[in-house]
Amino acid sequence: MPTIIPIEDPEDPRIAAYRDVRERDLVGRDGQFIAEGAVVVRSLVEAERHRALSLLIADKRVEALAPLLAKLPEGTPVYTAGQAVLDRIVGFALHRGILALGEKAPMPSVADLLAGTGARARVVMLFGIGNHDNLGGIFRNAAAFGADGVILDSGCCDPLYRKAIRVSVGATLLVPTARLEAGEDPLALLDRAGFQAVALSPAGAEPLSALAPPPRAALLFGSEGPGLPPALLAGSRTVRIPMTGSFDSLNVATTSGIVLHHFAADPEQSR
Amino acid sequence: MPTIIPIEDPEDPRIAAYRDVRERDLVGRDGQFIAEGAVVVRSLVEAERHRALSLLIADKRVEALAPLLAKLPEGTPVYTAGQAVLDRIVGFALHRGILALGEKAPMPSVADLLAGTGARARVVMLFGIGNHDNLGGIFRNAAAFGADGVILDSGCCDPLYRKAIRVSVGATLLVPTARLEAGEDPLALLDRAGFQAVALSPAGAEPLSALAPPPRAALLFGSEGPGLPPALLAGSRTVRIPMTGSFDSLNVATTSGIVLHHFAADPEQSR
Numbered sequence: 001m002p003t004i005i006p007i008e009d010p011e012d013p014r015i016a017a018y019r020d021v022r023e024r025d026l027v028g029r030d031g032q033f034i035a036e037g038a039v040v041v042r043s044l045v046e047a048e049r050h051r052a053l054s055l056l057i058a059d060k061r062v063e064a065l066a067p068l069l070a071k072l073p074e075g076t077p078v079y080t081a082g083q084a085v086l087d088r089i090v091g092f093a094l095h096r097g098i099l100a101l102g103e104k105a106p107m108p109s110v111a112d113l114l115a116g117t118g119a120r121a122r123v124v125m126l127f128g129i130g131n132h133d134n135l136g137g138i139f140r141n142a143a144a145f146g147a148d149g150v151i152l153d154s155g156c157c158d159p160l161y162r163k164a165i166r167v168s169v170g171a172t173l174l175v176p177t178a179r180l181e182a183g184e185d186p187l188a189l190l191d192r193a194g195f196q197a198v199a200l201s202p203a204g205a206e207p208l209s210a211l212a213p214p215p216r217a218a219l220l221f222g223s224e225g226p227g228l229p230p231a232l233l234a235g236s237r238t239v240r241i242p243m244t245g246s247f248d249s250l251n252v253a254t255t256s257g258i259v260l261h262h263f264a265a266d267p268e269q270s271r
Numbered sequence: 272m273p274t275i276i277p278i279e280d281p282e283d284p285r286i287a288a289y290r291d292v293r294e295r296d297l298v299g300r301d302g303q304f305i306a307e308g309a310v311v312v313r314s315l316v317e318a319e320r321h322r323a324l325s326l327l328i329a330d331k332r333v334e335a336l337a338p339l340l341a342k343l344p345e346g347t348p349v350y351t352a353g354q355a356v357l358d359r360i361v362g363f364a365l366h367r368g369i370l371a372l373g374e375k376a377p378m379p380s381v382a383d384l385l386a387g388t389g390a391r392a393r394v395v396m397l398f399g400i401g402n403h404d405n406l407g408g409i410f411r412n413a414a415a416f417g418a419d420g421v422i423l424d425s426g427c428c429d430p431l432y433r434k435a436i437r438v439s440v441g442a443t444l445l446v447p448t449a450r451l452e453a454g455e456d457p458l459a460l461l462d463r464a465g466f467q468a469v470a471l472s473p474a475g476a477e478p479l480s481a482l483a484p485p486p487r488a489a490l491l492f493g494s495e496g497p498g499l500p501p502a503l504l505a506g507s508r509t510v511r512i513p514m515t516g517s518f519d520s521l522n523v524a525t526t527s528g529i530v531l532h533h534f535a536a537d538p539e540q541s542r
Contacts, residue, residue: 143515146515169520242535243415243416244415244417249440250411250528257526257528261529264513
């Protein structure tokens with residue numbers, strides 16, 4: 001059971017980590033993160049990957065959130081406050097009425113993530129996705145279609161940034177994630193782990209609908225403007241999503257949904 | 272050729288329509304709308320559906336935008352201003368440096384939109400999509416996959432709201448759009464026009480991948496929470512997108528992309 005601690009003073013040092021959430025988002029939280037909203041906080045607590053250090057909730061929501069609070073490890077502080085104090089703490093109107101402070105779990109290496117997958121596996125590999133909406137949307141799709149992991153290059157933004165978590169509806173807390181280290185060759189890592197690299201590009205050689213998904217596939221996506229680096233395209237099987245001539249741009253999160261849906265072979269089984 | 276008119280004073284009455292853009296967005300513009308960014312303004316000008324009443328651009332961008340400006344009808348006012356004046360006019364830092372004031376063209380009736388399509392046609396029909404990001408994303412997908420039109424119920428937000436236009440990358444200015452009138456029966460209208468109604472629902476009877484697209488199809492989407500009304504589901508062919516058990520929610524714009532991709536039969540031809 002958690003420990004309920006009422007907070008009356010927005011300056012209370014015990015809730016310092018929740019103060020001025022937006023400004024803090026910008027400077028970063030050094031191994032910690034903020035999760036927002038009941039659905040997302042439930043993912044954080046139930047997944048047990050990252051640790052919920054504490055919660056801050058509107059006192060009027062304590063009763064409704066009791067089942068969630070009961071799942072917290074013994075002694076986890078749950079700070080409660082009236083809506084006015086809450087809004088002053090976080091610096092905006094916190095309609096969702098629930099925040100959690102999380103401690104990031106260490107990420108596995110890319111090699112370990114790949115090695116931990118089964119005989120049939122799909123991982124998503126992202127290059128230069130710097131927009132939290134897009135990153136969150138891709139994770140949401142990865143979770144929806146049961147991808148085994150998401151691998152990020154150094155140009156991708158933080159999947160545990162508050163907005164990315166929220167847009168992903170908590171999926172960034174659930175889907176196994178790894179980040180390429182400087183000097184790691186993504187195609188060599190995939191090849192060694194028996195994954196076929198399938199790269200999405202408007203100039204891809206095959207239309208997606210004609211592609212028979214290989215048993216172990218890595219789906220490579222770049223950002224909307226520059227796309228994937230030529231070296232990655234040259235070393236991958238390239239696939240395109242045909243579009244009408246006059247308008248040839250899809251959002252990268254939507255693209256990932258289309259591709260993951262196509263790769264979710266034998267869909268009836270995964271239902 | 273347009274008429275270039277330098278503006279020095281943010282209070283100049285000639286650019287009143289551009290003042291405090293965000294606040295104005297909230298009260299509505301009564302038959303007018305603001306389009307933002309070069310790509311979007313180009314769609315507005317080239318599509319010639321809605322009328323560009325005037326442009327407001329950063330003076331440093333006049334040269335780069337000359338090809339676009341040359342396409343404006345004779346005499347269209349193009350107001351120019353330095354970045355500081357521009358930012359004071361609109362009320363925020365206008366990085367994109369280009370706005371247009373548009374006049375909404377009248378919408379066709381739903382019956383006329385449907386009647387104007389060919390033997391093979393896809394229209395998107397939306398119910399209760401009140402979020403501008405989602406609406407814009409759906410229009411973007413509709414344009415990318417060559418849908419013949421988007422039909423909105425009264426619960427959908429305005430596709431010509433600035434943010435919806437921007438998220439759609441201008442597609443809301445391009446894709447034929449109609450809105451259901453009070454008392455109109457969407458299924459009866461579709462039936463009369465020879466369209467098969469295909470409704471997306473997590474509890475749909477058929478998986479999407481098993482569906483052979485009919486020649487004339489209307490693709491029905493509801494909002495993420497409530498979904499489509501039971502009466503519409505009962506009168507439609509219902510389709511689901513199978514997902515993994517633990518996480519069963521897709522964003523509605525992503526869903527529309529997946530469905531439109533599936534329905535873009537014979538994709539090679541439309542490329």
